Structure formats: structure tokens, C-alpha cells
Amino acid sequence: MVQLISxxxxxxxxxxxxxxxxxxxxxxxxxxxxLGPNGAGKTTLLRTLATVVPPRSGALTVRGADATDPRRLKGIRRHIGFLPQTFGYPKNFTVAEFVQYSAWLRGLANADRPETVRAAIRAVDLSDAENTKMSRLSGGMRQRVGIAATIVGDPAVVILDEPTVGLDPMQRIAFRDIIKGVPERYEACVLLSTHLVEDVGACCDHVAVMNRGRISWSGAVNDFAKVAEPGAPGATDLERAYSTALSRSEANA
Structure with a gap:
């Protein structure tokens, strides 16, 4: 199996x-x-994988390229889309201008930008709002623009840090559909940090549980459900599996 991040x-x-x-x-x-509790190190891991901060030590490869080599970072970052928990934007920018700005930051060629920007906006179902100012959008629509800015140009690596926080249930359902559609449109990996186990069950192929700065369990979502111990806290098999994985990691700490 190909590892896009290692x-x-x-x-x-x-x-x-x-x-x-x-x-x-x-x-x-x-x-x-x-998945992981507050303080597990998820955001630190995502920022490191996105090359926002260099590792202190160890190896990091993205699409087989050494991401610890500063000389290779510019080329690597063209293939990474990263959406942090909160993102800034110029309030006078329209949706299209913000996504185009993100394409420029990633180094997409001038000739390719108009169509790639339109494609990213279509993917999040915001074509009717492409000329709307960012400051006039609802929270859910602004998050969808963030996704468009992250996937513009079809990066091979898409990293999302808590993208559904603060959204209502219908908005979360729409987000999950968008997230599932990314690797369906082209070969890519999406790494989605979340506190919501139901998001994992609804849109993920794989799951990793993080605690105390380490990965305590990783594998297919279907296999994860089998981890659940009888009597573990939770309303579903996945929630009980998460509780079990955390309990085991604490016992081994």
C-alpha cells in the first residue's frame, strides 16, 4: 500500500x-x-505533517520526498492542502479571490488557476456565492470556503484540523460528503482530526487513535469497531472502541 505521508x-x-x-x-x-483527547498532540502532529513547523528529529516523507530537507519544501508544499482549526482571511476578499489567493500560495501556474479555482468552489457547492465577500458568509459557508482553499489544485495530501467544530448537524453531514469526495475524485489522502467518533464512522476508511503524543492504535475503521471491550463507555461500537483504545494506552503509559 502506498503511504502518502510517513x-x-x-x-x-x-x-x-x-x-x-x-x-x-x-x-x-x-x-x-x-482521534484523541485534548492535549494528545493532534494539532502538533498535523502542523508538522503539513510542514508548518520542522520536526525536531526523525524522518518525515511526503509522497516519498524528504520533508526534513529545506531545499525540497517548496516542491512538497505544492502537494499539501492544510486547513487549521481557525484560518484568517482578508475581509474584503470574495470567495473566488480567497480560493485564488490560496492557489497562488501553493504555487499553481497562472494559466491553470481560473479553472482550478472554479472546480474547487464547485466541489463545495458554492458556485452561486463565488462573488460574495468572505465577511458576509455564515460560519458553515466560510468553512466550506476553507475546504475549497485546501483542495484547490487537487493536492495529494489534505490535512484538516477539526473542520466540523461549531457546525450544526446538517452542516456536518454536508462536510462529511465533501471530505469523502476528495479521494474519490483523485488519488489523495485526507487526514481528518476530530473529537467526533461519528464523523469517523460516517466518512473515514482508516482511523488512528492518539494519546500522550503517540499513536496507540491505527487500522481500518471496520477493524477498529472490533477493539471495543464489553462494558466500555460509549453508545456505539466505535465509541466503545475509542474508549478501549484510550484505556489501553493509559495502562501502557
């Missing part, structure tokens, strides 16, 4: 604090859900 012995931290230590993690094509 880490070996990855370590990361801030100041005197170590967040990730000796982490081995592979992300395959399809949608991978990243």
Missing part, C-alpha cells in the same frame, strides 16, 4: 516541552480519522 522516529515539541517522541505513522490514500 514518519519514523518523529519527535516534536515547543521550548522545553516534548509533544511527540519517536512517532511512527503512515497515512494511506483515502480518508483517515485522527
Amino acid at each position: 514518519t519514523r522516529g518523529l519527535s516534536q515539541g515547543y521550548g522545553m516541552t516534548t509533544v511527540l517522541e519517536g512517532l511512527d505513522f503512515d497515512v494511506e490514500p483515502g480518508v483517515t480519522g485522527l
